[in-house]
Amino acid sequence: MIIGNRPLHAATTLVLDGQDLRGELLHEVITVVAQARGEELADLLGAARRIRLARLGRAVSLCAIVNARSGRCSENCAFCAQSSHFDTGAPCHPFLDHERILDAARTMRAHGARRFGIVLSGLTPSREDFERLRRAVRGVADLGMLPDASCGILSRARFEELRSDGLHLYHHNLETARSFFPEICTTHDYEDDVQAVRDALDAGLGVCSGGIFGLGESWEQRAELALTLRELGVDSVPVNFLSPIPGTPMERRPPLAPEEALKIVALLRFILPSAHLRICGGRKTVFGPTRGLAPLEAGASGLMIGDYLTTSGLDAAADRQGIRDAGWEIEDA
Numbered sequence: 001m002i003i004g005n006r007p008l009h010a011a012t013t014l015v016l017d018g019q020d021l022r023g024e025l026l027h028e029v030i031t032v033v034a035q036a037r038g039e040e041l042a043d044l045l046g047a048a049r050r051i052r053l054a055r056l057g058r059a060v061s062l063c064a065i066v067n068a069r070s071g072r073c074s075e076n077c078a079f080c081a082q083s084s085h086f087d088t089g090a091p092c093h094p095f096l097d098h099e100r101i102l103d104a105a106r107t108m109r110a111h112g113a114r115r116f117g118i119v120l121s122g123l124t125p126s127r128e129d130f131e132r133l134r135r136a137v138r139g140v141a142d143l144g145m146l147p148d149a150s151c152g153i154l155s156r157a158r159f160e161e162l163r164s165d166g167l168h169l170y171h172h173n174l175e176t177a178r179s180f181f182p183e184i185c186t187t188h189d190y191e192d193d194v195q196a197v198r199d200a201l202d203a204g205l206g207v208c209s210g211g212i213f214g215l216g217e218s219w220e221q222r223a224e225l226a227l228t229l230r231e232l233g234v235d236s237v238p239v240n241f242l243s244p245i246p247g248t249p250m251e252r253r254p255p256l257a258p259e260e261a262l263k264i265v266a267l268l269r270f271i272l273p274s275a276h277l278r279i280c281g282g283r284k285t286v287f288g289p290t291r292g293l294a295p296l297e298a299g300a301s302g303l304m305i306g307d308y309l310t311t312s313g314l315d316a317a318a319d320r321q322g323i324r325d326a327g328w329e330i331e332d333a
Contacts, residue, residue, distance in 0.1 A: 005040060008032050012047040015273045016054055020230070026223065026271070033267045034219040041259065048266035048299030055274045059331040060323050061302035063115035063148070063278060064108035064316075068136065069095045069129060073121040075187045077175065078249040079212055079242055082121045088247035095120070095132045102139050108306055109145055111316035112330050116140050117148035117171055123188065124152040134165050141166035148208060153188075153196045159203035169236055170200040171208040177224035180217045197232050209234045212281070213264050214242035214256040222264060226271040235275045239265060239300070241282030261286045262298040269299030278302035284314050293322050 007028035011021055021029065036044045071092030073082045081090035105116045118136050125133060133151055140147035149162065150171035159170065174193050175181065181190040200207050209232070211225050229237060241261050244251050256264075268277055279295045279302070287294055292314045296303075303323075305316040323330055 005032060005043060008040075008043060008047060011270055012050065015051055015270060021270050029270060030219050030223050030267070033263050036263060041263070044266050045262060045298045048269040049297055051269050051273050052277075052299045052301055056276070056301045058327070058329045059301070060296060060328045061115070061276055061278065061331045062111075062113045062305050062320070063117060063302065064104075064111070064113040064304060064306045065117040065119050065148075065150075066096070066101055066104040067091070067121075068101055068118045068133070069093070069120040069122070069125075071121055074123055075185060077185045079184070079215060079245070080248065081245040083248070086247045086249075088245055090245070095129050098132070098135060098139065101136045102143065105140050105143055105145060108316070109143060111305055112320045113145070113305055113316075114331055115146045115148055115168070116143075117150055117169075119150040119171075120152065122152055124154065130158065134161060137162060137165045137167050153192055154199070156199050156203055159200050159205055163203055163205050167205060169206040169208040171238070172196050172200070173211055173238065173240075174209055174225060174228065175211045176215060176217055177221035178228065179224060180215070180221045184215060194228070194232070197234065201233060206236060207232075207234050208236040208238055208278070210238040210240065210278075210280075212240040212242055213261070214253070214282070214286075215250065216253065219267075222267060223271060226268050229275070230272055236278065237268065237272060237275045238278045238280045238304070239268065239295075240280050241286045243282045243285040255282070255285050258287050258291060258294065262294060265295050265298040265300050276301050278304060280304040289314060292319065293326060296323070296326065296328060 011025055011029045015021055071082050072084050076083055076085040081088040137147045146168040147166060148169040148171050149167055176184055178190045197207050197209050241256050244253050277300045279300050283292055305319050306313050
């Protein structure tokens with residue numbers, strides 16, 4: 001129930017009526033979100049939850065990933081443990097054995113994951129690794145799961161090949177707003193990432209694209225990223241929070257406070273009311289073992305379970321039980 005904030009009440013009504021939040025009202029909501037405390041914060045999170053329930057119901061989508069090829073990435077993303085530009089001590093290995101990937105998929109399916117992502121480090125895979133990826137996509141699909149892949153920037157022909165193999169979602173984060181991207185990465189252009197998303201969509205693939213928050217971006221830039229995703233037509237949005245990695249330029253940056261992270265989820269829900277907001281990396285860092293499901297009360301509709309690329313996650317069985325205990329439903333795996 002919205003009890004006193006006029007911009008928040010107007011925005012909630014507008015979005016529930018099926019309209020996009022934009023213009024002056026959007027700017028007012030950004031200010032409200034940034035300043036929300038106490039009762040106003042509770043109203044904000046309640047409104048975001050109401051929008052999520054109206055658009056997406058009570059189902060929670062669970063996904064998981066495997067770090068299929070790790071390290072030696074040519075790009076210098078300032079938060080990333082796998083960049084060859086930084087000395088982080090992160091795992092480094094070539095493409096995993098096919099059966100090892102399928103074993104990981106089977107394990108996560110048993111924990112309730114419906115989607116399984118195959119993640120490759122680097123800007124674009126070699127011909128050999130691309131063929132290994134295609135085989136892995138087909139193998140995951142044969143398990144009855146929805147195969148996703150994070151494999152850098154691809155050609156239209158490669159997107160079409162992956163689609164024919166059964167790829168469901170191409171995962172490619174924009175990471176942050178266009179206006180902030182030069183502070184995070186200088187080895188490729190933001191437009192290259194945007195074009196990759198467009199090309200995947202044009203090839204008939206679903207796209208999972210979002211970003212990582214807590215890098216020093218402003219509230220306006222958080223909204224800017226969401227608006228770019230809305231303009232592109234992305235309906236699956238991974239929401240990551242910075243886990244500072246020793247050896248990266250972000251190593252001394254403090255993690256977000258839980259309340260700020262929840263406000264980010266709520267803001268995204270207002271701008272992207274029908275998108276699946278999937279809480280992924282940094283959930284354990286920001287919320288710890290006891291509040292890991294809190295984003296579901298702020299408008300999120302999905303969780304990544306199990307471990308991440310180079311950091312550990314929360315207990316998958318505990319996540320699953322906690323979702324049910326809170327009255328949510330797990331999307332059929």
